[in-house]
Amino acid sequence: MTATLAVDDLLAIAGDLWTSYLGSEPTPSVPGVGKPAQVTASVSIAGEWDGVVVVSLSAKTAQDVGSALLQLDAADLEPGDVDDAVGELVNIVGGNVKSVLPGPSSLSLPVVAHGTAHVASRGAEIVAQAALEWLGEHVEITVWSSTSTEGASS
C-alpha cells in the first residue's frame, strides 16, 4: 500500500506537540545543517507499513525537553528524566505519524540512544524529513521506510 507522508505532516505534528507541551512553537529549518546529533530517539512501526521514526537533537535540547515537560530546572532533573522525556517525544511523533500512514500496524516502545544512530540505508529509505529550530538549537525528525514497503515523500 502506498504511504503518503509529507514534510508538512511532520511539521504540523511537531508544531502541535511543541505548542502543547514545550511552551513555544519551533520554526521550520533545513535538514542536514545542524551539528551531529548527540541524542537520538526512535520508535518502529510494523504492520501494513514498516519503518522507523527518528528524532535527533543536541544534548542541550534533550535537557530542555526534559525541563519543559517536567517543569523543572535542569539542575533538578533526576537520572533518567531526560531519556524518559525524549522517549515520550518520539512516542508522540511516532504515534501521530502512524495515524497518517496505512494501517493496521503497531508502534514499538521508544528507544533512546546517546550519539548519532545510523539506519542501514541498504534496507531503508527516507520518506520524509523535517528540521526544526527551537531555543536556538536544531532538531530533526526523519521517517525511514523499509524498502519492502512503498513510500512517497513530499
Add this chain to the structure above:
Amino acid sequence: MKILIADDSKVMRQIVTRTLRQAGFSGHDLVEAVDGADAFSKVQSEEPDLVLSDWNMPNMTGIELLDRLRASGSTVNFGFVTSEGSPEMRERAANSGALFLIAKPFTPEAFREALEPVLD
C-alpha cells in the same frame, strides 16, 4: 473520586496529572501505575473510579489491561490517553469498553470534554 493513571513514562504521568488540574479536576485522589500489569493489580487494591491508561506499555498493554479487567468482571470506568488516535484504534478501544480515547498531544479542553461525563 479516585483516578488511576497508568503510563510507563513518569514524564507523561506528570503531564496527565498537570492537565487534570488545568482542566479543573483538582481534588481527586490520584494513584499511579507504571505499566499494564501494575495497573491491573492496582485496580483490585485501590478500587479507582476511573482508569486513564496509555496504550503502548511494557508487560501489559493498555488494551490487554482493559480486556483483562473486563474478563475479570471489573466494570471500572476506563479511558485511553495515547499517542495513537487513528479511527481503527478508537474503534478497537470502544469495542473493548473504553469510554473515550484522548490523543497526545492533548489539551485541558480535551480532558474536560472526555472526563466531565464521568467525574461530574
